Amino acid sequence: xxxxxxxxxxxxxxxxxxxxxxxxxxxxxxxxxxxxxxxxxxxxxxxxxxxxxxxxxxxxxxxxxxxxxxxxxxxxxxxxxxxxxxxxxxxxxxxxxxxxxxxxxxxxxxxxxxxxx
Amino acid sequence: xxxxxxxxxxxxxxxxxxxxxxxxxxxxxxxxxxxxxxxxxxxxxxxxxxxxxxxxxxxxxxxxxxxxxxxxxxxxxxxxxxxxxxxxxxxxxxxxxxxxxxxxxxxxxxxxxx
Numbered sequence: 001x002x003x004x005x006x007x008x009x010x011x012x013x014x015x016x017x018x019x020x021x022x023x024x025x026x027x028x029x030x031x032x033x034x035x036x037x038x039x040x041x042x043x044x045x046x047x048x049x050x051x052x053x054x055x056x057x058x059x060x061x062x063x064x065x066x067x068x069x070x071x072x073x074x075x076x077x078x079x080x081x082x083x084x085x086x087x088x089x090x091x092x093x094x095x096x097x098x099x100x101x102x103x104x105x106x107x108x109x110x111x112x113x114x115x116x117x
Numbered sequence: 118x119x120x121x122x123x124x125x126x127x128x129x130x131x132x133x134x135x136x137x138x139x140x141x142x143x144x145x146x147x148x149x150x151x152x153x154x155x156x157x158x159x160x161x162x163x164x165x166x167x168x169x170x171x172x173x174x175x176x177x178x179x180x181x182x183x184x185x186x187x188x189x190x191x192x193x194x195x196x197x198x199x200x201x202x203x204x205x206x207x208x209x210x211x212x213x214x215x216x217x218x219x220x221x222x223x224x225x226x227x228x229x230x231x
Binding site: 090111 | 121151153158159160161162163166206208219220221222223224
């Protein structure tokens with residue numbers, strides 16, 4: 001049981017380049033999330049998904065896109081990289097059978113450290 | 118808007134001491150509160166989840182308490198060990214759930230001196 005797996009671990013992009021951050025989970029969780037973590041700041045939610053085929057914006061969605069074609073995978077796409085997107089990106093998942101997505105603990109991947117220069 | 122504050126931002130104590138980390142939140146209408154641990158270069162690991170109807174949760178040497186009315190939670194670590202060195206974050210989810218309703222604090226960076 002690998003949990004939440006993120007690839008790559010590190011990446012350097014030039015301004016204007018695009019890339020996809022991969023995230024997969026093997027726990028059959030219905031909820032998946034993308035967060036970014038900047039130094040001295042709390043985690044900020046970028047996008048989330050409550051199930052395959054359903055995605056929604058979080059607090060800081062500009063410059064990103066997501067898709068959820070399967071329960072297991074939730075890739076994050078950066079189309080035109082900007083220096084402001086330099087950050088550590090975390091994918092997370094959880095299971096919910098009730099009205100709240102947070103009645104079970106979140107499971108996080110180990111993150112992707114992205115630098116845009 | 119919910120705001121979560123963790124005090125202190127950093128803490129260094131000798132091995133063996135008992136210690137308390139604090140978390141406060143501005144909106145008491147929460148669904149639950151989670152404490153996480155983050156090791157350098159790693160993701161977050163969930164330690165304890167307290168429902169809004171509960172007062173505390175325990176796991177091994179860890180005990181988390183919740184006082185929803187005053188907007189406070191504490192994480193108590195007993196008999197600290199060097200392996201406890203990490204950043205500890207708390208996060209609250211708003212009442213009514215919602216997958217976008219989790220607010221994180223900035224964390225307390227804990228160092229346990231051997």
